Amino acid sequence: MYELLKKYISNRAQINDEQMDFICSFFKPMQTKRNEILVRYEEICQQYYFVNKGCIRIFTINKEGIETSRFFAFEGGFGTALPSFIDQQPAYEYVQTIEKSELLVISRTDFYYLVSAIPEFGLIYRAILELGFITAQKRIYGFQGFDALEKVKWIIENQPHFLLRVSNQMAASYLGISPSTLSRIKSKL
Amino acid sequence: MYELLKKYISNRAQINDEQMDFICSFFKPMQTKRNEILVRYEEICQQYYFVNKGCIRIFTINKEGIETSRFFAFEGGFGTALPSFIDQQPAYEYVQTIEKSELLVISRTDFYYLVSAIPEFGLIYRAILELGFITAQKRIYGFQGFDALEKVKWIIENQPHFLLRVSNQMAASYLGISPSTLSRIKSKL
DNA sequence: GAAAAAGCTTGTCCTATGTCAACGTTTTCA
DNA sequence: TGAAAACGTTGACATAGGACAAGCTTTTTC
Numbered sequence: 001m002y003e004l005l006k007k008y009i010s011n012r013a014q015i016n017d018e019q020m021d022f023i024c025s026f027f028k029p030m031q032t033k034r035n036e037i038l039v040r041y042e043e044i045c046q047q048y049y050f051v052n053k054g055c056i057r058i059f060t061i062n063k064e065g066i067e068t069s070r071f072f073a074f075e076g077g078f079g080t081a082l083p084s085f086i087d088q089q090p091a092y093e094y095v096q097t098i099e100k101s102e103l104l105v106i107s108r109t110d111f112y113y114l115v116s117a118i119p120e121f122g123l124i125y126r127a128i129l130e131l132g133f134i135t136a137q138k139r140i141y142g143f144q145g146f147d148a149l150e151k152v153k154w155i156i157e158n159q160p161h162f163l164l165r166v167s168n169q170m171a172a173s174y175l176g177i178s179p180s181t182l183s184r185i186k187s188k189l
Numbered sequence: 190m191y192e193l194l195k196k197y198i199s200n201r202a203q204i205n206d207e208q209m210d211f212i213c214s215f216f217k218p219m220q221t222k223r224n225e226i227l228v229r230y231e232e233i234c235q236q237y238y239f240v241n242k243g244c245i246r247i248f249t250i251n252k253e254g255i256e257t258s259r260f261f262a263f264e265g266g267f268g269t270a271l272p273s274f275i276d277q278q279p280a281y282e283y284v285q286t287i288e289k290s291e292l293l294v295i296s297r298t299d300f301y302y303l304v305s306a307i308p309e310f311g312l313i314y315r316a317i318l319e320l321g322f323i324t325a326q327k328r329i330y331g332f333q334g335f336d337a338l339e340k341v342k343w344i345i346e347n348q349p350h351f352l353l354r355v356s357n358q359m360a361a362s363y364l365g366i367s368p369s370t371l372s373r374i375k376s377k378l
Numbered sequence: 379g380a381a382a383a384a385g386c387t388t389g390t391c392c393t394a395t396g397t398c399a400a401c402g403t404t405t406t407c408a
Numbered sequence: 409t410g411a412a413a414a415c416g417t418t419g420a421c422a423t424a425g426g427a428c429a430a431g432c433t434t435t436t437t438c
Contacts, residue, residue: 034406066334070326083323093330129318134272136325137259141282143333144365145255148395168416176333178396183417223436337425357386367426372387384435390428397422405414 001029004076005050005104012127013120023114023121027104032097039095045084046108051077054101057170060093069174072166078128098170148177152185190218193265194239194293201316202309212303212310216293221286228284234273235297240266243290246359249282258363261355267317287359337366341374 002024009015009023027050032038039045041060049056056079059069070093073079084091085108097103106114114121142154155162155175163171163186172182191213198204198212216239221227228234230249238245245268248258259282262268273280274297286292295303303310331343344351344364352360352375361371 060330062330062334064334068330068333070329083326086319086323126315126318129315129322130275133318133321133325134275136322136329137272139329140259140325141249141251141257144257145251145253169414179416180397180418181395184395187417358384368385369387369427370425373425376387380438382435382437384433386433387431389430391426393426394424395422396424398420400419401417403414403416406412408409408411 001052002027002104004052008050008076008078009121009124012124015118015120019118019120023118026110026114027106030103030105032101032103034098034100036097036101037094038097039081039084039091039093041092041094042090043084044088045081045091045095048078048080048085048106048108048111049073049095050104050106051075051079052102052104054097054099054103055165056080056101056103057096057098057166058093059096059170059173067173068176069170072162072170072174074161074165082132098166143176148175148181149185151175151177152182190241191216191293193241197239197265197267198310198313201313204307204309208307208309212307215299215303216295219292219294221290221292223287223289225286225290226283227286228270228273228280228282230281230283231279232273233277234270234280234284237267237269237274237295237297237300238262238284239293239295240264240268241291241293243286243288243292244354245269245290245292246285246287246355247282248285248359248362256362257365258359261351261359261363263350263354271321287355332365337364337370338374340364340366341371 005024005027006020009020015023029052032054038047038049038056051073053075055075056073057069058071058079058081059067061067071079079095081091081093081095083089084093115125116122138158142158143151146154152163152175155171166174168182168186169179172179175182194213194216195209198209204212218241221243227236227238227245240262242264244264245262246258247260247268247270248256250256260268268284270280270282270284272278273282304314305311327347331347332340335343341352341364344360355363357371357375358368361368364371
C-alpha cells in the first residue's frame with residue numbers, strides 16, 4: 001500500500017525508517033470511482049492526494065462551458081488543487097479521478113505540520129513547488145505561439161505516455177485544441 | 190537604495206534589524222541600460238535580481254523567431270530565469286531590462302545560503318515559489334480557450350497597469366497574440 | 379536638433395482551426 | 409449480455425486572427 005509513497009519520498013530526501021513510518025501514518029488510503037469528484041469548483045481544498053493506482057485530473061470549466069485540464073497525476077505522483085490548498089481560496093477548479101483509483105490522502109494541517117516538523121519533508125515540499133513552477137513555465141513556452149501540430153509533438157516529446165493514457169477529449173482540453181483537430185492530427189501521425 | 194527591498198522582506202517575514210542588514214549585505218547594486226541582456230539563452234542563471242527602479246522582462250525566442258514573454262518584474266519585485274536558477278540547466282530564455290534600471294543583485298550561492306541559514310528567509314523563498322506557481326496556473330487557465338479580446342480583458346482585470354507600462358509588442362508577446370490584433374482590440378476599448 | 383530607427387496602426391488577404399453534424403465504434407452498467 | 413450512452417473520426421463550412429506591407433508617429437542617438 002505505501003511502497004510507492006515511500007519510494008517517492010526516499011528518492012527525494014534522506015529519511016530514516018522511523019521518520020518514514022511517522023510520515024506515512026498521516027496518509028490515509030482511499031478508494032474512488034471513475035469520474036469521482038474530490039474537490040468542487042467553489043470548495044477550498046483541504047487535502048493532498050498521492051496516486052497509488054489510477055489517475056487524477058485537475059481541470060476547470062469557464063463561463064462558456066469550455067473545459068481546460070491543467071494537470072494529470074498518474075501512479076506515483078501527487079496531485080491536488082494546489083493553489084487553493086496553498087492560499088485557502090476557492091479552488092475554481094475540479095479535482096477528479098478519471099479512473100477507479102486508489103489514493104493516499106493527507107490533510108492540509110498534517111501536511112504543513114510535517115513540512116515544519118521534519119526539515120527533510122520541508123525540502124520535499126520545496127522540490128514539489130520548484131518542479132511545479134518549472135513545469136508550468138515550460139508549458140507556457142511550449143504552448144504559446146505554437147500551432148496544433150507543434151503542441152501535439154511537444155506533448156509526445158515531453159510526456160510520451162500522455163496520449164496513450166488519457167482520452168482524446170481530455171488530451172485536447174489539456175493542449176488547448178479541439179477534439180476534432182487532435183483527432184485529425186493523430187491520424188496523420 | 191535598500192528601502193524597497195527591506196519593505197519587500199518585512200512585508201513577508203518577521204526579520205529583526207540586524208538580520209535585515211545581514212541579508213541586504215548580500216545584495217549588490219547594479220545599473221543597467223535599456224534593453225540590456227542579463228542572462229542569455231544558453232547561459233545558466235547564477236543571479237537573482239530585485240528591481241529597485243525600471244523593469245525586467247523574461248522572454249524566449251523559438252526556432253521560428255517568435256518571441257514570447259513570460260514574466261515582467263517591476264519596481265519592488267524579484268525576477269530572474271528562475272527555472273535555470275533552480276536546476277542549473279541552460280536558461281533557454283533571456284532576462285532583460287527593458288528600461289534603464291537600478292537593480293539589487295544576489296548570487297545564487299548567497300541566496301541559497303540565506304535560505305538555509307535564516308529560516309524566515311527560507312519562508313520568503315517558499316512564498317515566492319508558491320506565488321509563482323499560483324500565478325502560472327492562473328495564466329494557463331486565463332489564456333487557454335480564450336480569444337484575443339478575452340485575453341486583453343483578462344490582463345486589464347488582473348494587472349491593470351500592464352498595458353500602460355509595456356510596449357504594444359511586448360504585451361502582445363505576453364498575451365500570445367500578434368501586435369496587430371492587440372492594436373485593433375485596444376482601439377475598440 | 380536632425381537623421382535614423384523603432385514602434386504603432388490599419389488595410390488586404392489567407393489559412394489554421396473551430397463548429398456542427400453524421401456516422402460508426404467502444405464502453406458502461408443494470 | 410444487450411441497450412444506452414459516451415467517445416472518436418471525418419466531412420463541410422465559417423471565421424478569428426496571423427502575415428505582410430504601407431504610412432505615420434514617436435523615440436533614440438549622436
